[in-house]
Amino acid sequence: MTMSVNPGQIPSRGEALPDDRYLDREESWLRFNQRVLELAEDPSLPLLERVRFLAIFAGNLDEFFMVRVAGLTRRMATGLAVQSASGRRPREVLERTSAVAHDLMLRHAAVFRDEICPALAKEDIDILRWDDLSETEQERLHRMFRDRIYPVLTPLVVDSAHPFPYISGLSLNLAVIVRDPDSEAPMFARVKVPPVLPRFIEASPDRFTPLEDVIAAHLNQLFVGMEVVEHHAFRVTRNQDLEIDEDISEGLLQALERELLRRRFGPVVRLEVEESISPEVLEMLTGALDIEERQIYRVPGPLDLAGLHAIAGLDRPELKYPPFVPSKEAVPIDADLFAALRERDVLLHHPYDSFTTTVQRLIEEAAADPAVLAIKQTLYRTSGDSPIVDALIDAAEAGKQVVVVVELKARFDERANIEWARKLEQAGCHVVYGFVGLKTHCKLSLVVRQEADGTLRRYCHIGTGNYHPKTARQYEDLGLLTAQPDVGEDVSVLFNHLTGYSRQNSYNRLMVAPRSLRSGLVLRIEREIENHEAGRPARIRIKCNGLVDEVIIDALYRASRAGVPVDIWVRGICALKPGIPGLSDNIRVRSILGRFLEHSRVFAFEAGGDPEVWFGSADLMHRNLDRRVEALVRVADKAHRADLVQLLDLAMDDGTASWWLDGDGTWTRHRYVEPLDDDDDAAGAEPLVDVQRYLMKTRRWRTVDG
Structure with a gap:
């Protein structure tokens, strides 16, 4: 089904184009994330929004390493890497990517330390290291450690009987050197910072400290009778892109579940350490993880600033963007939605137009309308409590024909989509997982309704964004609500293509x-x-x-x-x-x-x-x-x-x-x-x-x- 077009198939005009006409895509992506960082640096933005952009930068960079850097590293290891369109050899791409990423990570850490933390402190919000907390706050955290943190910790020592433990991707850890007072022999141990606990612990109202600092202050309780010599935070990023052989006999859903289990054990592509780490501990980590110097990122602590989303979410409205309520004028609430679409097309622009009163309303009203015979829907990403999915289930349970094309391979939403697919199937929906070798990324809804005169009319939504009520308030997207027959015919044909073996290539109003x-x-x-x-x-x-x-x-x-x-x-x-x-x-x-x-x-x-x-x-x-x-x-x-x-x-x-x-x-x-x-x-x-x-x-x- 896949068709590629190369430059030789397109009419040539004039002299040949120069060989160096493309920018490197990996560096271009990093420059995009640099623009995100510039928003965090912008003092004209509300303070907690700047904090949120710091967190977004960190999360974006995590995904970049898990997918783009990991993919290139894997292709190099297997001998499949080729020169990029920009003319750079694979090794050059990695070296340039590493250099730019190092600079951006240091800049990110400096903004947090030198600009954001002081600005937060002026607003009586403090992110402090352990030694900066008051005695009263430390005492409170002593009790919290005993009651809530200690029970979920598992220190793992490395010796002749205990090999170096597996370090899961994106986990935050403490590398600890302890000494036996009897033998004076130093030993290495790893303590994983539990991801089930908050990234920043509240020591007192609006005063926070990193979770690893609380753990580090109590290491003597984990290694009783031993001398704690030093400890350092580190974090590992692994390849987390999916590789699925879709030609095997087992179903795609089962293959995906198997690969999700495998994903945790991908090769290391980045090691983040606090710049204070000792050379001896760093050498031990790099040797055990089998990584190169360019994969080591030394930054001022704390690590894992994606956890700043929790700080950005504090209930301080004066430090955030002012509230915004989307318009409900596209299709007035008191209007008959289906009648409105018979009269005219409706162009939607989210989040400026309400998703709830337009797209979500279409599916919910279709599910409840006795005149609606069928609903067909693509789902790429959706929320954990999706009203769209609930409406589709209601429609199926009401006896309507419901077809849902679920894209199981939507990156990092695979497990959630598996759960939704099973829930939809159990409700009686016809669930289709798309094509071998292709992701179904189009955003389509089709409602088939029997009108009062007995004729069938198709109502469609075609959009640029996912059917995700939460991101519809944060993402800018366009959508078209229409009852035009030419669009309805096209969308019907495309759904038949997605669920069957239709190979139609020509459409009236679709590409x-x-x-x-x-x-x-x-x-x-x-x-x-x-x-x-x-x-x-x-x-x-x-x-x-x-x-x-x-x-x-x-x-x-x-x-x-x-x-x-x-x-x-x-x-x-x-x-x-x-x-x-x-x-x-x-x-x-x-x-x-x-x-x-x-x-x-x-x-x-x-x-x-x-x-x-x-x-x-x-x-x-x-x-x-x-x-x-x-x-x-x-x-x-x-x-x-x-x-x-x-x-x-x-x-x-x-x-x-x-x-x-x-x-x-x-x-x-x-x-x-x-x-x-x-x-x-x-x-x-x-x-x-x-x-x-x-x-x-x-x-x-x-x-x-x-």
Whole structure:
């Protein structure tokens, strides 16, 4: 089913493109996380939101090592690694990645220590090491250790009878050197910091200390009769990407469960240690874990700052973003939802539009409506207490035909999706796990309803985000609610493709990966070149999370060379080099990060003056275009198209706050009307337009009855 398109299959225009035309994707990802860190460094943001961005940075970096670095390391070990599209050899990629990651981790630790902790202290929130606690606080933690911590600790000694213990991925540990007073012989022991306990222990109201500090202060109770010589915190990151042989005879669900058990034992790709660790203990760890020097990351403590999410969640509303209530105007609560969709399409923009009163409402009302005969739904990620899943179960128990395509291989949500799949099956839903070798990533809902005149009508939702009520309040996404027959036919055909053996490639208003999406986008880029050459209006606007696919990038380079303006709004990775003379003079790349995670994907083509606009689930990456089932929908309503183009233009406007990408891979933040020197006071500077704040303020950024 997978179809790849290489540059040789696409029309060539003019001279050959230079070999060094791509940025390295791994470094580009790290630069994305650097932009997250810059938000934590921004004193204009509410303090606890800065703390949250510190935690997000740490969690992002964990995933980067578990997946990207681990994957490259594994391919090198098996001899399968090849030169990257950027021209770097695998070893060079690892070395450059290590250098950038080291710098960012040190910068992250410095922001926490030098900026965030002092700022928190001014607000009477303290994160303190053990020695900085008062005697009263230490006494309280003595009691807590005895009652709540000591019972779950297991010290493991290493000697001739006890080999070095297995260190699980992302676990925080103490390396302890103890000495027997009789023999004077030093011994190594490992104490795992229990993940079931809070990362930061509250010593007194709004005063916290790292859990490992509490444990370290009581090591004499774990090694009674021994002298504790030294102790140091360390943390290991392992390969946690899934490798599943889907051609074996056992079911995909069972294969996934087996691989989840295996995942804990992946090879080590990173060792984090506090910079105070002694050379002897570090040498013991590196030897036992079999790692290279570049895999060692020495940082000021404490480690594992992803645990700062708990601090960011403190009940201090004055230190957070002000509350925001999504608009419920897209489909008024007192309106008949199905009647409204028969009259017009509804364009949704989350979180500015309520997910609960639109998408969730569609599934819940469909489950309760006696006239609804069937519901079909894709689920990639959803919440632990998902009202969507509950509604699907209610529908099945009411006798409706319910089909759910569950993607078991949604990274890091695999176990949750297994549980949901079983729950849905037990309720009588038809659960399908998608295709061998492909992930089902498209976001589709289909409701089949028998109308009063006896005819059947299909109501659809096509979106860019997961059916996840919680992230719908944090992620920026687009969705289309429609009862248009051409869309209903397309979605029905695609579901038949997902659940059966249909091989249809042509659709009315959809582009579907992996068969036709890349080629469909390239075709439209080529048409813009033709329009420009013919003197007709031509322009390309793209919003995505990642741009890596070389075929798409080369097509955009050709468009730029032909004189077509190209605007790219990307959240994360971008391998395209903008602004290179003779290659990408007409390409601008911007990035926006903020309160909400920009997640929608939009593709707009000027098309001679009558813009053609698409949106959907697909990013411009190999995995999306070759190894996933993705869907884009063409926006038919003229007002909706105009509103989406207006949104893209707003983001790319020089008066909008954003990061700008240079051809060398450097991102520069533009925040103020006039550039500031390093010693200028930004407090009095006029800020540029914040897109998210603007949309929150206007709430209804588009024409409702378009």
